[in-house]
Amino acid sequence: MKSGRKLENKDYVLVNQRPIIDLLIEGEVFQYLSGSDIQSLGKKFGVTDVGGSRWCMLETIFSQLHVKGMTEKFLKYFFFDMNINGVAKEVIRDNTFNHPKYDEIAEITEESQENNRAVAKFLRQKLLEKVNLELSISDKKLIAVNNEIKIVDYDSEPEIIASTTEIINNEYINDLLEKSMKSLIEEDFDSVVTKSRTLMESVFIQILHENNVPFKENGNIGQYRTSVNKTLNIKPDSNWNKDVLNMITGLNKIIDSISNMRNNNSDAHGSSNRVRINSSEAELILNTAVNVSKYYLEVNARKKLRRKVV
Incomplete structure (x- = not known):
């Protein structure tokens, strides 16, 4: 038995x-x-x-x-x-x-x-x-x-839950993702935070460019996100289902959190109030940034497909 x-x-x-x-x-x-x-x-x-x-x-x-x-x-x-x-x-x-x-x-x-x-x-x-x-x-x-x-x-690489390579046709973004993985493997966790934030920012900029949306490139990821949400018609609306609203609100909070982590913890700022992160948190931040980027790129791809059909 x-x-x-x-x-x-x-x-x-x-x-x-x-x-x-x-x-x-x-x-x-x-x-x-x-x-x-x-x-x-x-x-x-x-x-x-x-x-x-x-x-x-x-x-x-x-x-x-x-x-x-x-x-x-x-x-x-x-x-x-x-x-x-x-x-x-x-x-x-x-x-x-x-x-x-x-x-x-x-x-x-x-x-x-x-x-x-x-x-x-x-x-x-x-x-x-x-x-x-x-x-x-x-x-x-x-x-x-x-x-x-x-x-x-010992030499195994951290696992990235989702890959964007099949939908990102942008050499710079793919290179950024590779560098993020290298920083994670080398345990340069502050750099992972910076690159994760930059990954999302780059995806937002790419979507705005592809849709010919005028915007000011000032590094304000919140403004980019607002423009992208409006462009892709995922801006929260009071008529939406409550659970869908909560989901989009949560998505915005995730983006804000990673952006704030970059401002407070990244290799770009020497804040005395920084809280050091460990490997699991750095991996979570990178995975989250990848998945958020993938979500926006997939919605943008569907939008382009619908335009072609029409």
Whole structure:
């Protein structure tokens, strides 16, 4: 009789090694985990018979999790769901007394919900980087996408959900997309934000040019979007269905958010208030920009087709 259990990627065995276990339990980035802390972790995932030294406990947990096909679920919890607010507060206190542990976030010197969350996010990324340094010896790495953990080949490229190449007949835009991917792979996340914003701006400009719509090229993406929405007849109207209105409003908010992220976080501005983003957020921003661009280009293509038919 075949088991209904899903077989886990065999590469997760690589997580169960002493250097990585030490990173998870010794408190170098996250909090120090006592024996009882580790036992409690195991119980959350149905592993109860653990003993020995602390690192042996986690080694046993990882072994049983792999058999159960639950290593990925455990790592998701450890990196994203486990409460590390206490460590984040300690980092902020060290910053306050001018003893920063991490220069990258040394400017955060006051506790607040927003600051604590930003520091915790940084610590999660820092731990992921350290784990990946160990995994790189085996040509593997963990990637975080939308708060999910996956193990992949070390040289694998981030996945772009949608491609615009089949509908963008513009060498500049295609080149921009390739450069965005390169920045993402090289972990130049601020540059990804800038290029994502520029991608949408370039698509708006292309649509306005194709439809012979006069406009002022002043870099105001909000004005471009308004003109494009009017040109493509997707400007919100009170007679529209409520859900459709909400969808278009949400689309506008997405565009505004990426534009604002570019203004505040990109490589084009040295703001002291910037909040650093990690790889998963950069990938989300680029994917979103690609999908927004694809949506507008497809609507424009349909509009041109209807004109030909008429």
